[in-house]
Amino acid sequence: MTDTLSILEGNTFVVSNRHGDIDCSPDEPQGLFHQDTRFLSRWRLTVNGERPSVLSTDDLQYFSAQFFLVPSTGTIYVNPSFSVIRKRAVGGGFHEDVTVLNHSAEPVELELRVEASADFADLFEVKDALAKKGHAYRRIEDGRLVLGYRRDEFARETWISSSAPGEIDEDGLRFRLRIEPHGQWNTCLEVVAALDGWDETRDRVKYGHGDDKAKPNVGMSLDGWLAKAPRLETSWRPLHRSYTRSLVDLAALRFYSKLTPGQALPAAGLPWFMAVFGRDSLLTSFQSLPFAPDLAETTLRVLSAQQGTIRDDFRDEEPGKILHEMRWGEMTAFEERPHSPYFGSADTTPLFLILLDELERWTGNGELVRQLEHEARAALSWIDEYGDRDGDGYVEYQTRNAKTGLENQCWKDSWNSILFADGSMSRLPRATCEIQGYVYDAKLRCARLARLFWNDSALAERLETEAAELKLRFNRDFWIEDRQFFALALDGDKRKVDSLTSNIGHLLWSGIADEDKALACVRHLMAERLFSGWGVRTMAEGEGGYNPIGYHLGTVWPHDNSIIAWGMRRYGYRREAARIALAILEAAQFFDGRLPEAFAGYPRALTSYPVEYPTACSPQAWATGAPLLLLRAMLGLQPIGDQLLVDPAIPRQIDRLEILGIPGRWNRADAFGRGMVDVAEPAREMLH
């Protein structure tokens, strides 16, 4: 479904077309990207001046790919006389093996050309199509082509070289080949992100020629990572594909931040979000807990190490706040963007607390809870002192950086996501409903931690009292009686933002909704206006702002659905949770098991497959985590003391589902279930 192919390692990645070429316009996200900078914006292979046609393309591992090319003959009656194989591995730049095979009985003479250039665009510049402020240069030295960029002391260089002798000019490399009958010619091409602002100059890439067993940058091989994860057994074959894809992509999306050495955590997504992203890293870690619990610990450690310390309006930083995003590109360096790091999210801080508690419940890692006591207390203080800006008892947001700060600091962070039912814009500051749910949940969870680990029963009682008061207040102030659902937000005028949205599903996860109101919300979530057949839309059909291809205004987000399904299990809506799980997992089949960040909200009856959202990231961490949380929801996995509770509610279509070797405080446990739930049949209580 996509014309590009991506391979990555940490925050180094290559996005190319299916020829293996990087051939982008200035605002196209193709290229070799490293540390949020494009080190190669053009990489084009031609033979005798022609671009060969694609025979096939494979991404062998998440960090390597190969491309099989043949010359266009224009007719099926003429066999290609030669073929070209490009095999590429990314890491510190990339290594590319190029092989040309002569299939004829005659010698062949060819000219192979690789054109190269680099615009050194910051990812923000790629995204917003901005011009550069420094100057670019090229030079040829020591048998390599150097592409460079400098702005004051900020310098970046790409070094390009080959193992076979060739002619180097400032636009690339040229090889004049003579290949004997049925012979072959090879060269290695090395494209090194040589100057990246970090270490001493890097003079070679990570993987050399024929390095097939290269170890990814995650402390263990991919095989080891997969072997450590629980084993899935199911009679529903598509689930195998989604599960394996999720585990592989999760491994691929992990990366190290040098500012917090030795700890890998999930980045948010390729290509735009290969960065520490507070919200995405936290939610992905939550989704993955039964399968890869190590991610949660590293996420908590990395985010706590960079917790807000002072009030810094440019960065929307406040003491105790958990960061939104960290970037390393030129615009961040020169403080033209605030991401060093940026703190513009109002939900990361309660989500941090939720994950801390959930991790202890799963793994029994009380030592971490003790070590992070100060950070957890600072996060709790942030909620009351800074999160609740006007003292109305709700966390609301409004950037203090009017020029480059984020308009919306909730998960629906596009500028126009918080709309009234008539389509009009709400005013800032905004208190979105799901954030209040997260706060409620965080306070109750921290009450437990305060009693068990921090020896502070007074804090525990205070937090429980505050949570109970918040629940009471929230069910009164956010409820829209005549429409029977919770408002999306209270806006700056304390008006209820009355669009029907998926946010109400997050309230089920948090447990803040009264039982009767939860039932009303579940009815909405499963009704046609919100449920497309492929999943719950971000905004209901019929609302003023609804658009099935609007980023947060009607598309279906797999991670959103996984949270909603898990929330439904909390309130006992087993059939509805199973229905959502099945719909999303069925959708995954159309994306070869890899769920995108979002897909269009068209009704399932209208399109026979889920329509991919035009600019969605893929793989994207919390979409990768969605099948994992859906598995948890279908099997009803819940840690209770030192036991793993299993309470399956599995759609009939899946028939048999087993997850073997689930790690946790019980060491390893197995979970089994049979597909007994008929999701096509609405439960009686769902009928109005």
Add this chain to the structure above:
Amino acid sequence: MHETAAEAIGTLTARVVDPRLRRLKGTCRFDVEDTGSWRLSFDEGGVRIAEGPGEADCAVSCREEDLVRAIRGEQNLITAFMQGRLRIRGDYGLFRQLHQFLRLRPPPATPLAATERPVEPP
């Protein structure tokens, strides 16, 4: 206002009592171009300063002007590094904590000569 690296570093002796710095432990060395080197040994918010080269967990190379601006609070240490104004070798985690230390300490006091001068815990 301090104008030299020695004066600027001399202002760092004030102990910063803040639980957020409880894990700050190790030695940073500033190698200031055409000026000299200083080692700052941190332990739970306290700092001991020694002039001259020597072993360090993290070495920061920079120009005098950039160091002075960073200590004055006029230049964020992380973005100075991103811009290439500072070069770092060694423990980046310690560098990040140094950044936090500079942000959390009270406003610069009267400059003192930066010589071997341990700060006693309160």
